[in-house]
Amino acid sequence: MRRMALPVAAAALLALAGLVAVEWLRPAAPATRAEQARQIAAELRCPDCQSLSVAESQTAAAAAIRTQIVELLAAGRTPDEVRAHFVARYGEWILLAPAAPIAWWLPVVALLAGISLLAAWLWRGRRRASVAVPEPGDAASRARVRDEVERLDA
Amino acid sequence: MSLRSLRWLAVPILIVPLGWLLFTGLGNDPRTIPSPLVGKPLPAFSGTTLDGTTFSSAELAGRPAVVNVWASWCIPACVDEHPVLLAAAADHAGQLAVVGILYQDTADDARGFLARYGDGGWPNVLDASGRIAIDLGVTGPPETFFVDGTGIVRARHVGPLTAEEMAEQLAALGLAP
Numbered sequence: 501m502r503r504m505a506l507p508v509a510a511a512a513l514l515a516l517a518g519l520v521a522v523e524w525l526r527p528a529a530p531a532t533r534a535e536q537a538r539q540i541a542a543e544l545r546c547p548d549c550q551s552l553s554v555a556e557s558q559t560a561a562a563a564a565i566r567t568q569i570v571e572l573l574a575a576g577r578t579p580d581e582v583r584a585h586f587v588a589r590y591g592e593w594i595l596l597a598p599a600a601p602i603a604w605w606l607p608v609v610a611l612l613a614g615i616s617l618l619a620a621w622l623w624r625g626r627r628r629a630s631v632a633v634p635e636p637g638d639a640a641s642r643a644r645v646r647d648e649v650e651r652l653d654a
Numbered sequence: 655m656s657l658r659s660l661r662w663l664a665v666p667i668l669i670v671p672l673g674w675l676l677f678t679g680l681g682n683d684p685r686t687i688p689s690p691l692v693g694k695p696l697p698a699f700s701g702t703t704l705d706g707t708t709f710s711s712a713e714l715a716g717r718p719a720v721v722n723v724w725a726s727w728c729i730p731a732c733v734d735e736h737p738v739l740l741a742a743a744a745d746h747a748g749q750l751a752v753v754g755i756l757y758q759d760t761a762d763d764a765r766g767f768l769a770r771y772g773d774g775g776w777p778n779v780l781d782a783s784g785r786i787a788i789d790l791g792v793t794g795p796p797e798t799f800f801v802d803g804t805g806i807v808r809a810r811h812v813g814p815l816t817a818e819e820m821a822e823q824l825a826a827l828g829l830a831p
Contacts, residue, residue, distance in 0.1 A: 560784060589790070
């Protein structure tokens with residue numbers, strides 16, 4: 501059981517690291533309304549450009565969305581409600597980061613599964629290598645083998 | 655449970671989802687975006703038209719409608735599509751409502767476009783604030799929404815409509831060619 505301790509500890513450590521990474525990658529909630537508006541704009545895809553956020557784009561469509569974000573926040577909507585407002589119109593496509601939690605957890609889970617499989621495989625290999633080679637036969641049969649070999653050599 | 659038995663499981667566990675992802679993902683056109691509006695009521699809108707009157711989407715009720723988002727600068731797509739819209743409006747006069755929404759355009763430029771390529775006489779709503787385009791989830795002109803008589807969006811077409819596509823969509827709305 502002590503041999504299991506290392507892989508288990510490594511897996512636990514990695515799980516913790518994954519958790520920290522996911523929380524760290526997720527943007528923290530901002531304080532002021534202007535900050536909130538900027539952050540929502542950064543999370544929305546600009547509808548008429550390629551791979552730019554609403555915050556980065558200079559197009560009129562992006563400007564209209566930025567204006568509407570500010571208006572909706574001023575009307576008392578929460579950032580989640582503002583995002584839902586645009587998802588209802590453009591679909592999930594408008595979100596630059598995936599909304600489904602599985603998209604955040606799946607890479608971590610897959611990495612952990614891969615590492616545990618690798619650890620288990622390495623651990624198994626080491627255990628097999630450490631198995632002692634048994635003494636082949638008793639004194640009588642060893643003597644017989646020696647005789648047979650000598651007879652062949654003669 | 656031995657690892658040897660797991661090894662045989664690994665093949666379907668890895669290959670099946672990967673294959674499925676590739677099979678479905680590669681077939682997708684990244685430029686076509688499914689509209690969440692299909693099957694839902696057309697968002698209400700109103701605005702000033704090129705004639706200076708006010709148009710409200712409430713006027714569309716009772717008959718099928720084609721809501722066409724366009725711009726005078728949308729060349730050649732909107733130019734290519736224009737005769738298709740003119741023909742549909744003429745063929746189904748009285749049965750089909752057509753309304754244009756101008757996407758990031760000025761009234762003068764839009765009037766110039768209609769003077770050059772033909773004015774079907776349907777209302778063209780100026781969307782100065784871009785609010786109507788946001789409510790429709792427009793990603794760029796031309797985009798066309800097909801709305802049935804009860805005000806439900808039945809289809810959304812991104813890009814210029816051909817005569818065949820128009821006939822197909824109108825048939826789905828119950829308008830025979």
